[in-house]
Amino acid sequence: MNYTFADRIATLSPSAIREILKFTSDPSVVSLAAGNPAPEAFPTDVIADISARIFRERPIDALQYSITEGYPALRNRLKAYMTYKHHSFSDERDELIVTSGAQQVMELVVKVLCNPNDVILCEAPSFIGSLNSFRSLGAKLVGVPMEADGMDTDALETALKANPNAKFIYTIPNFQNPTGITMSMEKRRRVYALAKQYGVLILEDNPYGDLRYGGEALPNIKSLDKDGLVIYAGTFSKVLSPGIRVGYAVGPKAVIAKMTVAKQGEDVHTAIWSQMLCDEFMGTVDFEEHLHDLQGLYREKAALMCRLLDEHLVPCGITYHPIEGGLFLWCDLPEGVDMNAFCTRAVQEYKVAVVPGNAFSVNDEPCRSFRVNFSTPTDEAMTRGVERLGVFAREFLK
Amino acid sequence: MNYTFADRIATLSPSAIREILKFTSDPSVVSLAAGNPAPEAFPTDVIADISARIFRERPIDALQYSITEGYPALRNRLKAYMTYKHHSFSDERDELIVTSGAQQVMELVVKVLCNPNDVILCEAPSFIGSLNSFRSLGAKLVGVPMEADGMDTDALETALKANPNAKFIYTIPNFQNPTGITMSMEKRRRVYALAKQYGVLILEDNPYGDLRYGGEALPNIKSLDKDGLVIYAGTFSKVLSPGIRVGYAVGPKAVIAKMTVAKQGEDVHTAIWSQMLCDEFMGTVDFEEHLHDLQGLYREKAALMCRLLDEHLVPCGITYHPIEGGLFLWCDLPEGVDMNAFCTRAVQEYKVAVVPGNAFSVNDEPCRSFRVNFSTPTDEAMTRGVERLGVFAREFLK
Numbered sequence: 001m002n003y004t005f006a007d008r009i010a011t012l013s014p015s016a017i018r019e020i021l022k023f024t025s026d027p028s029v030v031s032l033a034a035g036n037p038a039p040e041a042f043p044t045d046v047i048a049d050i051s052a053r054i055f056r057e058r059p060i061d062a063l064q065y066s067i068t069e070g071y072p073a074l075r076n077r078l079k080a081y082m083t084y085k086h087h088s089f090s091d092e093r094d095e096l097i098v099t100s101g102a103q104q105v106m107e108l109v110v111k112v113l114c115n116p117n118d119v120i121l122c123e124a125p126s127f128i129g130s131l132n133s134f135r136s137l138g139a140k141l142v143g144v145p146m147e148a149d150g151m152d153t154d155a156l157e158t159a160l161k162a163n164p165n166a167k168f169i170y171t172i173p174n175f176q177n178p179t180g181i182t183m184s185m186e187k188r189r190r191v192y193a194l195a196k197q198y199g200v201l202i203l204e205d206n207p208y209g210d211l212r213y214g215g216e217a218l219p220n221i222k223s224l225d226k227d228g229l230v231i232y233a234g235t236f237s238k239v240l241s242p243g244i245r246v247g248y249a250v251g252p253k254a255v256i257a258k259m260t261v262a263k264q265g266e267d268v269h270t271a272i273w274s275q276m277l278c279d280e281f282m283g284t285v286d287f288e289e290h291l292h293d294l295q296g297l298y299r300e301k302a303a304l305m306c307r308l309l310d311e312h313l314v315p316c317g318i319t320y321h322p323i324e325g326g327l328f329l330w331c332d333l334p335e336g337v338d339m340n341a342f343c344t345r346a347v348q349e350y351k352v353a354v355v356p357g358n359a360f361s362v363n364d365e366p367c368r369s370f371r372v373n374f375s376t377p378t379d380e381a382m383t384r385g386v387e388r389l390g391v392f393a394r395e396f397l398k
Numbered sequence: 399m400n401y402t403f404a405d406r407i408a409t410l411s412p413s414a415i416r417e418i419l420k421f422t423s424d425p426s427v428v429s430l431a432a433g434n435p436a437p438e439a440f441p442t443d444v445i446a447d448i449s450a451r452i453f454r455e456r457p458i459d460a461l462q463y464s465i466t467e468g469y470p471a472l473r474n475r476l477k478a479y480m481t482y483k484h485h486s487f488s489d490e491r492d493e494l495i496v497t498s499g500a501q502q503v504m505e506l507v508v509k510v511l512c513n514p515n516d517v518i519l520c521e522a523p524s525f526i527g528s529l530n531s532f533r534s535l536g537a538k539l540v541g542v543p544m545e546a547d548g549m550d551t552d553a554l555e556t557a558l559k560a561n562p563n564a565k566f567i568y569t570i571p572n573f574q575n576p577t578g579i580t581m582s583m584e585k586r587r588r589v590y591a592l593a594k595q596y597g598v599l600i601l602e603d604n605p606y607g608d609l610r611y612g613g614e615a616l617p618n619i620k621s622l623d624k625d626g627l628v629i630y631a632g633t634f635s636k637v638l639s640p641g642i643r644v645g646y647a648v649g650p651k652a653v654i655a656k657m658t659v660a661k662q663g664e665d666v667h668t669a670i671w672s673q674m675l676c677d678e679f680m681g682t683v684d685f686e687e688h689l690h691d692l693q694g695l696y697r698e699k700a701a702l703m704c705r706l707l708d709e710h711l712v713p714c715g716i717t718y719h720p721i722e723g724g725l726f727l728w729c730d731l732p733e734g735v736d737m738n739a740f741c742t743r744a745v746q747e748y749k750v751a752v753v754p755g756n757a758f759s760v761n762d763e764p765c766r767s768f769r770v771n772f773s774t775p776t777d778e779a780m781t782r783g784v785e786r787l788g789v790f791a792r793e794f795l796k
Contacts, residue, residue, distance in 0.1 A: 001597075001626045003652050009510050012659050034463075042461045048453035055446035063440045063639035065432075100498055100643075100665040107664045111534070112407050116514070133663035136509070199399075228399045241461035243670035245498075254401050261410050265531035266505045267498035271669040272641035 008116070008138045020355055023347045030385035032372040033353040035177070035327055037238055038301065041294055041375075043285070047241070050280045054273065062273045068264045070098025070248070071275035077282055078234075082250055088222035088232055095256035099263065100270045102207055102235035102247035106133040108266075109168070109203050109231055109249075112258040114139040119166040121159050121200075123151045125360030125367065127177045130170060130205065142166070143362030146176070148321070150183030153190045160198040168201040168231075169194075173221060174209040175326025178360045178371040182324055185218050192224045201255075202230045210239050210291050212325035213299035228252035236278050238327070239291060244274035298327070298375060305329055305374035305382060312390025316397045327375040330357070333368045334397060342396060343370055350392040352385045406514070406536045418753055421745045428783035430770040431751040433575070433725055435636055436699065439692055439773075441683070445639070448678045452671065460671045466662045468496025468646070469673035475680055476632070476646055486620035486630055486648060493654035497661065498668045500605055500633035500645035504531040506664075507566070507601050507629055507647075510656040512537040517564040519557050519598075521549045523758030523765065525575040528568060528603065540564070541760030544574070546719070548581030551588045558596040566599040566629075567592075571619060572607040573724025576758045576769040580722055583616050590622045599653075600628045608637050608689050610723035611697035626650035634676050636725070637689060642672035696725070696773060703727055703772035703780060710788025714795045725773040728755070731766045732795060740794060741768055748790040750783045 024031040054062050069075065079096050082089035089096065099105050106129070114120065116138030122131065124143025134141055142159050144151045151171065160166060169191060173183040183191070195202045204221045222232040231251035236244065249259065263269075281287075302323065309320050309329065317334040331354075333339055343356040357369035374382060422429040452460050467473065477494050480487035487494065497503050504527070512518065514536030520529065522541025532539060540557050542549045549569065558564055567589060571581040581589070593600050602619045620630040629649035634642065647657065661667075679685075700721065707718050707727065715732040729752075731737055741754040755767035772780060 001599075001650065003650065005510050005656055006513050006516075008513075009656050009660060012663075036463050039458045039462065042458060044453065044457035044461070047461065048450070048457065051449050051453060052446070055442065055449060059442035059446065060437045060440060061641075063442070063445065063641045064437065065434050065635075065640045100669075103666050104664060112403050115404050115406075118404075129663065129666070132659075136660055136663045201399075237463075242463045242666075243459075243461045245665055245667070245669045252399065252401065258403055258407050261530075262407060262534055265410075265527065265534045266502060266664060267643055268501050268527070268640075269643070271498075271643045271672050273671065274669050 008136055011135050011138070012132055020343070020347060020353050024353050026351070029347060029351045029353055030377065030381050030388065031353045032377060032382070032385050033355045034376045035373055036376040037242065038297060038375050041297055042241060043290065046281065046285060047277065050277055050284060051273070054276050054280065058276070062276055066269045066272045068260050068269050070096070070270065071272060071279060074098060074275045074279035077279055078248055081282070086220050086223060088220045089250055093228050093252060094250050095253045096248055096250050097256050097260055097263065098270050098275055099247045099249060100267055101237060101242070101245045102205060102233045103129055103133065104263070104266070105233040105247055105249040106130045106203070106205070107137070108259040108262050110134045110137045110139050111262050112255065113167045113201065117165070119163040121156060121163070121166055121169045122362050123171055123176060124362040124365055125178055125357060126170065126362060127172060127205070128359050131362060141362050143365060146179055146181055148181065150181060150187040151191070153187055153194065156191065157194055160194060160200065166198070166200050168203050170203045170205065171221070172205045172207070174206055175211065175323060177208070177326070178328055178355070178357065179330045180321050180323035180326055180328055182218070188218065188221045189224065192221055192229065195229050196227055203233065204230055205233045207235050207238050208326040211295060211298055211327065213295040213302065215324035222250065231255060239294060240278060240281060244271070244277060246270060246274050246278050301374045301379070301382070304379055305372065305386070308383060308386035312386050313393055316390070316393040318393060327373055329372050329374065331370050331372060333370070335368065337368060337397065339368045339370060345396065346389060346392055350388045352388040354389070406534055409533050409536070410530055418741070418745060418751050422751050424749070427745060427749045427751055428775065428779050428786065429751045430775060430780070430783050431753045432774045433771055434774040435640065436695060436773050439695055440639060441688065444679065444683060445675065448675055448682060449671070452674050452678065456674070460674055464667045464670045466658050466667050468494070468668065469670060469677060472496060472673045472677035475677055479680070480648055484618050484621060486618045491626050491650060492648050493651045494646055494648050495654050495658055495661065496668050496673055497645045497647060498665055499635060499640070499643045500603060500631045501527055501531065502661070502664070503631040503645055503647040504528045504601070504603070505535070506657040506660050508532045508535045508537050509660050510653065511565045511599065515563070517561040519554060519561070519564055519567045520760050521569055521574060522760040522763055523576055523755060524568065524760060525570060525603070526757050529760060539760050541763060544577055544579055546579065548579060548585040549589070551585055551592065554589065555592055558592060558598065564596070564598050566601050568601045568603065569619070570603045570605070572604055573609065573721060575606070575724070576726055576753070576755065577728045578719050578721035578724055578726055580616070586616065586619050587622065590619055590627065593627050594625055601631065602628055603631045605633050605636050606724040609693060609696055609725065611693040611700065613722035620648065629653060637692060638676060638679060642669070642675060644668060644672050644676050699772045699777070699780070702777055703770065703784070706781060706784035710784050711791055714788070714791040716791060725771055727770050727772065729768050729770060731768070733766065735766060735795065737766045737768060743794065744787060744790055748786045750786040752787070
């Protein structure tokens with residue numbers, strides 16, 4: 001049998017991260033390529049207690065079919081949380097759906113909004129998981145270059161003018177993956193104003209917002225939304241557990257209603273035990289104190305990574321972008337250097353894996369950066385990994 | 399803001415089942431409309447023990463990101479199970495992916511195989527969740543009428559000739575939803591031969607196969623597959639828990655590889671605690687004995703429903719199709735009766751909910767049947783519900 005696949009799938013190239021991660025199954029390789037939470041970030045004892053309580057008190061609820069919109073108690077809790085903490089939920093205009101991770105928000109939004117070849121305006125570079133999700137439904141991606149304070153809003157306006165079939169702007173405003181950049185308040189207002197002016201929506205993806213360990217928190221773009229323009233994606237992946245696969249979307253009622261119909265055809269509903277766990281966790285612990293602890297953990301790991309880069313890579317001419325939160329640092333190789341050769345030789349010969357920056361390219365735009373992660377490796381592994389990168393960089397860049 | 403949605407979503411009409419289920423939130427309504435497992439079918443104590451063990455022994459594994467293909471131990475266990483029990487896995491040709499319920503198999507298969515307007519040949523009537531999943535990606539559905547021993551294979555061949563852009567045949571061969579019909583062995587062979595002859599694939603959806611409580615089990619169509627033509631969908635929803643959202647697909651390696659890339663863009667992976675639970679459950683209990691217990695439970699509930707229908711509806715001229723398994727019975731109203739009026743008045747005036755059969759229509763083909771479920775209601779509720787239907791039927795059909 002010769003299999004022919006849908007056009008939408010033909011546009012998907014294998015993820016460069018997955019290719020790199022294959023090498024990391026070799027135990028001698030130090031991986032700075034992943035984006036997993038630190039194992040010590042999981043409140044395993046609290047989770048075990050909550051799970052036992054769920055099976056003691058409501059076992060059938062945890063095992064039976066549930067409704068597509070999400071576990072009602074969790075939805076209500078998240079609506080309240082998004083209202084009092086983020087000023088990002090309007091009872092009048094908005095609805096909330098629980099999803100199987102924030103990844104599913106990306107997929108549902110493009111599924112309900114975009115016909116094939118409709119345009120999505122994306123920060124360039126951006127999170128490969130979202131870009132591939134958009135591509136898998138035939139959307140056309142147009143990149144908007146990143147600046148130190150977020151996407152280039154002049155370029156965004158040019159792109160909006162040039163693409164009347166643009167449907168939404170995709171942004172990760174806090175500690176963007178992969179660049180670590182945070183969008184300034186001025187640009188948040190400008191992006192919102194442009195969306196309104198040109199009649200497009202905004203998909204605001206905020207997986208890392210709670211992991212701020214420096215500087216001042218900025219309001220969500222969703223908190224500016226008086227016109228029903230913003231779909232906000234949140235997740236428990238970075239603040240509780242990614243393995244449970246619980247995210248959520250807040251957006252205009254009409255959009256969430258369509259996403260609900262589409263989700264029903266994808267997985268009926270998100271695993272109910274996972275949703276009950278999130279609800280009980282927020283109700284059991286002091287959630288802000290829990291976030292505070294996580295911020296302390298990642299602040300220290302980020303500081304260690306910066307010290308290591310300063311010591312081993314900066315002297316070779318590799319620079320990195322300052323961050324105030326998140327899980328990643330974005331490093332620039334000197335001009336004229338073959339970035340892919342650097343990343344490939346680093347893992348093959350020096351047994352240290354980083355992600356080549358062009359994995360995050362929107363349309364194959366050239367890139368001489370790579371991404372390093374400091375949340376997953378132990379301090380010891382991080383030290384060993386950057387030392388190895390330093391040895392290699394001194395040879396490669398001499 | 400005026401929202402414009404993708405064409406693929408515009409083709410989705412709201413599910414008639416959901417409309418009926420709205421009435422069932424009224425506690426005075428007896429619902430024979432759902433398709434949930436019986437609450438007493440959940441082995442809650444065993445599940446609670448397994449969950450506690452997971453958090454005692456491998457808490458980080460249960461909470462961290464995992465791989466898209468599925469939890470390796472569960473995949474290996476299912477490959478072995480599909481090999482020794484069902485002769486439906488070939489190491490040489492096949493691969494297995496764990497999904498977020500079998501619903502996700504439906505969505506992934508159409509996503510990777512069908513361009514908009516490509517044709518899927520469906521049993522008519524068929525499971526609305528699958529039909530809507532196919533519609534949500536722009537596929538064109540062509541119905542093949544059901545006969546007492548499965549789809550009309552002559553009509554299937556006519557449809558294959560008429561639709562050279564057909565990509566696959568969708569079938570639920572055991573205790574089909576909604577009709578309860580089981581496809582004969584002769585027709586299984588014929589469907590396979592036609593797929594081979596016309597170069598299309600088969601999507602074999604088998605959620606109920608393990609719930610056989612009468613007659614002889616028939617081999618899966620997948621067990622006939624020597625040519626890489628069959629994608630088989632299995633699920634834990636009916637034999638362990640639907641709320642955990644764990645299904646799986648066995649299919650040709652090339653197809654499963656594309657489904658894996660597509661799944662990565664949908665939910666990264668299926669909740670890992672759910673997958674570990676399935677694996678440990680199959681490893682802890684005698685799974686065949688567990689299935690035997692479930693079969694006993696549903697055999698009794700089905701028998702009660704048949705007795706009730708015989709007593710209260712058959713005398714009014716309503717007939718039903720015999721079944722050997724599954725969760726549903728399919729009832730035919732006499733010719734010339736307004737089926738939708740019957741179902742609507744039953745729930746509104748007589749407080750008993752059944753699903754109007756045209757909810758399962760492939761292309762709005764006329765229907766004078768309705769579906770009743772016997773797994774969800776208690777025996778007492780089932781009795782009360784059918785008695786009410788009988789009172790109404792005597793009035794409505796007089």
